[in-house]
Amino acid sequence: MLMSSQLMLSDINEGYDRLTNLQQELSSGRSISKPSDNPYGTSRAMGLRGELAGLTQYQSNVDDGTGWLNTSDTALSQMSDVLQRARELLVQGGSDTADQTARNAIADEIDQLTDSVKQEANVQYAGKYVFSGTATDTQPYQLGTASDRYAGDAGTVTRTIGPGVQIPINSDIHQLLGDGQSAGDGKLLDTLRSISQNLRGGTTADADALRGTDLQSLDANLDTLNQIRADVGARTNRLAIASSRLSALQDNSTQLLSDTEDADMASTVTSYTTQQAAYNAALRAGATIVQSSLLDFLN
Amino acid sequence: MTSAFFGLQTSLRGLLAQQQAIDVTGHNIANANTAGYSRQEAVLEPTPAYLIPANSVNNGSGAQLGSGVDVSSIQRVRDQFLDLQYRAQQMSLGDATARTTSLDQAQMAFNEPSDNGIQAQLSRFWDAWSAVANAPEDAGARAALVTGAQTLTSTFRAVSDQLTTVAQQAQDEYDSITGPAGDVANMASQLAGLNRAIGDAVVRGQQPNDLMDQRDQLIDRLSQLGQVSVTDTGDDRLRIDFGGVTLVDPSTPTGYTWPQTLTAPGGQLGALLDLASPTGPALTYRSELDAVADDLVTSVNALHTSTPFFDPAGTTAASINVVATTATVQTGSTGASGANDVAQAIAGLRGGTTDQMYQALVARVGVETQAAETAQSTAQSLSDAVDQRRQSVAGVSLDEEMMNLMRFQRGYQASARTMTTMDQMLDTLVNRTGTVGL
Numbered sequence: 001m002l003m004s005s006q007l008m009l010s011d012i013n014e015g016y017d018r019l020t021n022l023q024q025e026l027s028s029g030r031s032i033s034k035p036s037d038n039p040y041g042t043s044r045a046m047g048l049r050g051e052l053a054g055l056t057q058y059q060s061n062v063d064d065g066t067g068w069l070n071t072s073d074t075a076l077s078q079m080s081d082v083l084q085r086a087r088e089l090l091v092q093g094g095s096d097t098a099d100q101t102a103r104n105a106i107a108d109e110i111d112q113l114t115d116s117v118k119q120e121a122n123v124q125y126a127g128k129y130v131f132s133g134t135a136t137d138t139q140p141y142q143l144g145t146a147s148d149r150y151a152g153d154a155g156t157v158t159r160t161i162g163p164g165v166q167i168p169i170n171s172d173i174h175q176l177l178g179d180g181q182s183a184g185d186g187k188l189l190d191t192l193r194s195i196s197q198n199l200r201g202g203t204t205a206d207a208d209a210l211r212g213t214d215l216q217s218l219d220a221n222l223d224t225l226n227q228i229r230a231d232v233g234a235r236t237n238r239l240a241i242a243s244s245r246l247s248a249l250q251d252n253s254t255q256l257l258s259d260t261e262d263a264d265m266a267s268t269v270t271s272y273t274t275q276q277a278a279y280n281a282a283l284r285a286g287a288t289i290v291q292s293s294l295l296d297f298l299n
Numbered sequence: 300m301t302s303a304f305f306g307l308q309t310s311l312r313g314l315l316a317q318q319q320a321i322d323v324t325g326h327n328i329a330n331a332n333t334a335g336y337s338r339q340e341a342v343l344e345p346t347p348a349y350l351i352p353a354n355s356v357n358n359g360s361g362a363q364l365g366s367g368v369d370v371s372s373i374q375r376v377r378d379q380f381l382d383l384q385y386r387a388q389q390m391s392l393g394d395a396t397a398r399t400t401s402l403d404q405a406q407m408a409f410n411e412p413s414d415n416g417i418q419a420q421l422s423r424f425w426d427a428w429s430a431v432a433n434a435p436e437d438a439g440a441r442a443a444l445v446t447g448a449q450t451l452t453s454t455f456r457a458v459s460d461q462l463t464t465v466a467q468q469a470q471d472e473y474d475s476i477t478g479p480a481g482d483v484a485n486m487a488s489q490l491a492g493l494n495r496a497i498g499d500a501v502v503r504g505q506q507p508n509d510l511m512d513q514r515d516q517l518i519d520r521l522s523q524l525g526q527v528s529v530t531d532t533g534d535d536r537l538r539i540d541f542g543g544v545t546l547v548d549p550s551t552p553t554g555y556t557w558p559q560t561l562t563a564p565g566g567q568l569g570a571l572l573d574l575a576s577p578t579g580p581a582l583t584y585r586s587e588l589d590a591v592a593d594d595l596v597t598s599v600n601a602l603h604t605s606t607p608f609f610d611p612a613g614t615t616a617a618s619i620n621v622v623a624t625t626a627t628v629q630t631g632s633t634g635a636s637g638a639n640d641v642a643q644a645i646a647g648l649r650g651g652t653t654d655q656m657y658q659a660l661v662a663r664v665g666v667e668t669q670a671a672e673t674a675q676s677t678a679q680s681l682s683d684a685v686d687q688r689r690q691s692v693a694g695v696s697l698d699e700e701m702m703n704l705m706r707f708q709r710g711y712q713a714s715a716r717t718m719t720t721m722d723q724m725l726d727t728l729v730n731r732t733g734t735v736g737l
Contacts, residue, residue, distance in 0.1 A: 006690065010683050035406055035665025036672060043662035046411060046418045047654075053422040054649050057429045064433045128436060128637060136436055136637030155635055159433065160643050163650065261412060294698040298705075 008286045015279040022272040025263040032261045041260050048257040055253060058161055059246045062239050065159035065169045069236045071125040072171055076229045079120045083222050086113050086192065090218060093199050094210035100202050107199035114192045115143055121173050131173035133157070140173060141189075148180020148189040161242045171232055176224050188225075191217040301349060301364060303728065306721040312367030313714030316343055319370045320707040327695045328704075335516030337375040337693040339508055344371040375508045381689040382515065386522035388682040393523035393567035395675035401469055401574045402668040405581050408461035411661045417458060418657060420451040421595075425649035432642035435630035442625045448608070452619045455592050459616035462588070465581040469574035476524060476568060477558060483541070484557050486521050490514060490539060490547045491554025498536040498549065511535070526565035542568060580667060587660045589615040595653045602644045605629040 025031055035042040092098060093106040118141040121131050128136040134155030141150065150173075157170040178187020181194065195214045198206040320341040330336040348363035356362050410416045427444040434440045476482045493514040500507040518539065521527050525542040532538050536549035542561030547554060564572060573579050593614040600607045606627045610620040631638020 007683070007687055010679075032412060034668075035409070035411055035661050036403070036668035037665075039662050039665030039669055042412055042665050043658045046658045046661060047650075049412065050418065050422050050650055050654050050658075053426060057426050057646075057649075061429060061433060126434070128434075132637070134631065134633065134635035134637040134639075136635075138636075153635055155633065155638060157637055157639070158643065160429065160646060164647060166643065294701040298701060 008282075008289055012279070012282050012286060015275070015282050019272070019275050019279055022268060022275055025268050026265075026272060029263055029265075030261055031263040031268075045257060045261040048253055048260060052250065052253045052257060054163070055246055055250045059243065059250065061159045062161050062243045062246060065161065065167065066236065066239045066243070068125045068130055068157075068159075068169045069232055069239065071123055072130050072169075073229065073232050073236065075120040075123040075130070076171070076225065076232060079117055080222075080225055080229065082113050082116050082120070083188075083218070083225060086110060086195070087215075087218055087222070089113075090195055090210060090215060093195075094207065094215065096207070103199045103202070107196045110192060110196045110199065111145075114189065114196070117177065117188060117192070118143055118148075121177055130170060133170065133172075133174075141177065148178075148182070148193070150174045150177065150179055161239065161246075165242075167235060167238060167242075169235065171228050173228075176221065176228060186217055186220070188221040191221055301351070303725065305349070305364075305366075306724075307718060309365070309367035310714050310718035310721060312346060312369060313717065314711060316341075316368045316370050317707045317711035317714060319373075321704065321711065323373055324700050324703045324707060328697065328700050331695040331697055331700075335512050335519070336695065337377045337508070337512050337515075338695050339373050339375055341370045342372045342374055343368050345369075372506055373508060374506065375511060376693055377515075378689065378692045381685060381692065382519075385682070385685045385689055386519060386527055388678060388685050389519060389522045390526060390566040392675070392678040392682045393525075394565065394570040395671060395678040397469070397472075397567045397570035397574065398580075398671040399668070399675045401465055401570075402580055402664070402671045404465045404468070405462060405584055406664050406668045408458050408465065409661055409664060410458075415454075417451070417454055417591075418654070418661070420447075420454050421654055421657065422649070423447050424451050425646050428642050428646035431628065431630055432639040432646055435639040435642060436636045438625055441628040441630075444628060445621060445623060445625055448621045448623070452609070452621055455588070455616045455619050459585055459588055462581045462585040463617075466575050466579060466585075469571045469579070469581070473568060473571040473575060476571075477561075479558065483521070483524060483546070486517050487541075487546050487555040487557045490517050490521075490537075491549075493517070494536045494547065494549050494554055498534040501534045507535075522566065524566050525561065525568045526563055542566075584660065584664055585616065587656075587663075589617075591653060591656045591660060592616040592619040594656055595619070598648055598651065598653060599645055602641055602648075603629050604632075604641075608645075 024033060032038050032041050032045060089106050089109060093103050098106070121141050122139050122143075123130055129138065129140055129152065130136075132138050132140045132152030134157055135151070135153045136157070138151050140152040141148065152174065154172065154174070156168045158166040158168050160166050176187060177189050178185040180189045181197075184190060191214065195210065195218070198209045198214060320343065323339050323341045327338055346366045346369045349366050351362040351364055353359065353361040411418060413419065424444075424447055427440070427447040431437075431440045431444050474481075478484070493510055497507050497510050497514065500510070514537070518527060518529060518537075521539070521541060526540075528540045530538045530540075532549055537547065538545060538549065539547035541547075542565060543563035544556075544559045544561060546557060546559070548556065561568065563569075574581060576582070596609040596611065596614050596619060600609055600611060603623070606623065606629070608621065608623040608628070610618075610622045612618070613620040630642045631640050
């Protein structure tokens with residue numbers, strides 16, 4: 001008597017435990033709720049979660065870098081327009097048909113354009129000066145004629161877009177704008193100041209310089225600007241590619257993580273139903289086993 | 300020649316013996332659900348024959364005339380070999396159960412996989428460094444980093460504390476079981492008392508079956524706690540060796556010796572000692588967690604060169620501590636506000652040795668807990684299987700008892716019928732003989 005009821009009880013308990021485990025899987029939606037459920041799966045899931053968090057972070061780094069580069073590109077494109085205008089004015093002012101009054105007016109506009117260039121160089125992204133190197137709190141150029149000196153540094157600002165992969169996101173505006181006339185470096189600010197000076201000068205030498213060295217110097221600076229813009233564009237492209245690759249990896253890791261730690265609902269529900277039927281059958285059989293005894297048949 | 304009343308005596312013996320057998324059956328049925336009860340049976344034996352002298356049968360020789368039946372003893376039906384097997388299984392079950400409970404606690408301490416465990420916190424720590432790298436000028440990002448790092452270190456400390464507690468609990472349980480008022484002392488004194496009572500009864504020629512059942516049940520329970528071996532020292536008194544020392548010895552005045560230091564505990568006590576020891580699982584996990592903490596402190600501080608980020612002295616999980624403040628967080632190797640190479644290098648530690656060591660640790664905890672769970676379920680099945688075999692021998696089967704009841708009832712009825720027959724014969728002899736002519 002004791003024997004068969006004990007055996008039955010331990011079997012029923014086992015069935016109940018299995019049912020409870022499946023119930024937990026169903027309610028939590030996870031096949032792993034503690035490491036011992038599946039030690040290999042747990043460490044894999046932890047690795048994948050870490051990887052996924054990393055990918056999400058890289059993605060946000062890429063977004064941040066893209067914003068920065070877009071800001072740079074807009075500023076550089078404005079600068080390019082300004083330079084085109086300056087070139088038109090220069091050609092106009094260098095022509096012998098222009099009299100001194102017209103040249104003075106042109107020189108005034110050139111001065112304004114110089115400030116525009118500086119203003120574009122001072123553009124900010126999220127409160128940071130994008131053209132200051134790593135001195136992102138420092139405005140790279142002072143507006144006005146007081147100083148044309150570059151106040152930033154030559155540092156490189158980078159963003160991590162993958163494990164060990166860093167991409168510079170700032171551009172060296174100093175190589176384009178230079179330090180102005182006092183440095184005599186032939187860069188953009190120096191050139192613009194020279195143009196303005198030559199326009200106002202009124203001598204034949206000034207007129208020759210306008211048509212000669214100033215024009216050449218301005219064209220050289222335009223080339224430099226185009227190079228910088230091409231470089232920014234290339235890096236923007238690289239970030240876009242990185243972004244789509246990161247999304248693909250994110251999808252992949254999410255899928256793997258789900259395969260590893262999420263319960264397969266279809267199979268879990270099926271197992272649950274099967275297990276429940278087995279459990280009910282065990283209970284019913286148990287009731288029959290416990291009831292029957294020789295006593296039932298004696299009178 | 301035998302007495303005319305000889306047959307009455309034979310029938311009476313039959314009646315008494317059958318009645319005693321019915322009493323034993325009744326005792327069995329009454330104890331059908333008593334834990335540890337062994338089925339008893341009345342052993343019936345013919346009583347010594349009456350010797351009839353020579354020349355009493357027709358070939359001239361003598362004869363032996365059966366004089367009926369007697370209950371020679373009431374015995375427990377029990378297989379001592381199955382007891383040995385059962386106790387061996389109980390010992391491994393005790394060991395496996397203690398281990399599973401403790402390891403499960405240790406595993407819960409890690410709280411993995413989850414959104415709040417050390418793994419998730421580490422991940423957020425690296426995220427915070429990336430955020431600082433993206434905005435090195437931003438004091439808010441640095442403040443978030445420092446707060447996140449403090450949460451991480453306090454999680455390390457909490458897990459370490461819980462692992463210490465798991466080991467301490469094993470030690471406490473061991474102390475409570477082996478203490479002066481613990482289970483071992485209690486059982487030992489009961490066993491000594493039962494030994495004495497059983498010995499006394501046996502000396503008086505009795506068979507103290509129910510006391511023996513109680514004693515066997517106590518030994519079963521004791522075997523779950525540790526290694527038990529049993530030796531009969533005569534008169535059914537048992538010497539019981541427990542965990543490598545002699546616990547119960549009928550030859551000593553008190554009958555038992557406790558407390559003692561166990562030399563080879565085994566069972567639950569052996570497991571508890573192992574779980575509490577510095578080389579046991581919980582404290583091993585803790586020292587591995589220390590190694591993870593040490594790796595984190597060393598690798599971050601090596602990159603954070605201006606001032607230490609973590610307290611360089613706190614290289615265990617219990618002592619890991621953040622000393623950096625929002626002001627001292629170093630983002631770049633130059634002082635420039637936008638310099639972020641240091642922050643990027645630290646964020647680049649993501650998925651490195653610290654994460655890997657921690658993942659390996661959690662996987663190890665999982666594997667060992669799973670192994671303990673498997674061992675427990677195996678020990679449980681084996682123990683159940685042996686118990687079933689034991690119950691099939693010693694357990695009360697109501698069907699069998701009902702059949703015995705019928706058998707002995709019929710035996711009783713038949714003896715009564717024999718007696719009636721004798722009575723009728725005597726009636727004829729005493730009252731109807733020699734009455735010719737009356």
